[in-house]
Amino acid sequence: QQQVKQSPQSLIVQKGGISIINCAYENTAFDYFPWYQQFPGKGPALLIAIRPDVSEKKEGRFTISFNKSAKQFSLHIMDSQPGDSATYFCAASSRTSGSRLTFGEGTQLTVNP
């Protein structure tokens, strides 16, 4: 019940296109859903996050869509750029889990020029 399932495992998008990465969870106690971005040879970095009291959060070209009833959330990257090529991880946490984050399996995004 602590798992977060992420798909697809890899994604190839053309420059200017929309990248969509999906995550699903089971634990209804999860109340914080961040996305992390990881470039090769670097540690993950917090990209954007959402709480379940809103259905969408947008920061620049990055948008999280959240569906509480379906227990799903997704990351949309608009106007994808080659510089967005990285591995993206969704994560989830709950108040009862302290500072523990449960990560999805990761999606390797490649944006072709």
Next chain:
Amino acid sequence: DAGVIQSPRHEVTEMGQEVTLRCKPISGHNSLFWYRQTMMRGLELLIYFNNNVPIDDSGMPEDRFSAKMPNASFSTLKIQPSEPRDSAVYFCASSAPDRGRFGQYFGPGTRLTVT
């Protein structure tokens, strides 16, 4: 402002040897996390400390792994004896007071290869 510092960046060792990974968190941060990343298991939390005290070590795989945080600016993760299946990238992360799960800053990682 310096980020999380990890050393060494790469470590190659033989099976059975002791390995010590080091981490210096961001100044002022009071929570420190050790993660392991592999292709098979993804990103796993091994242990985290709050104010130098271990809070959750449920992710530590077995007794061969141990972690310490003797002060607010230094932590170690030790593997003794090391095994080939320990080969992975180990990340240290830190977070500011009351930020815990809301803002974890990761270091560059230590790539460990056990032959």
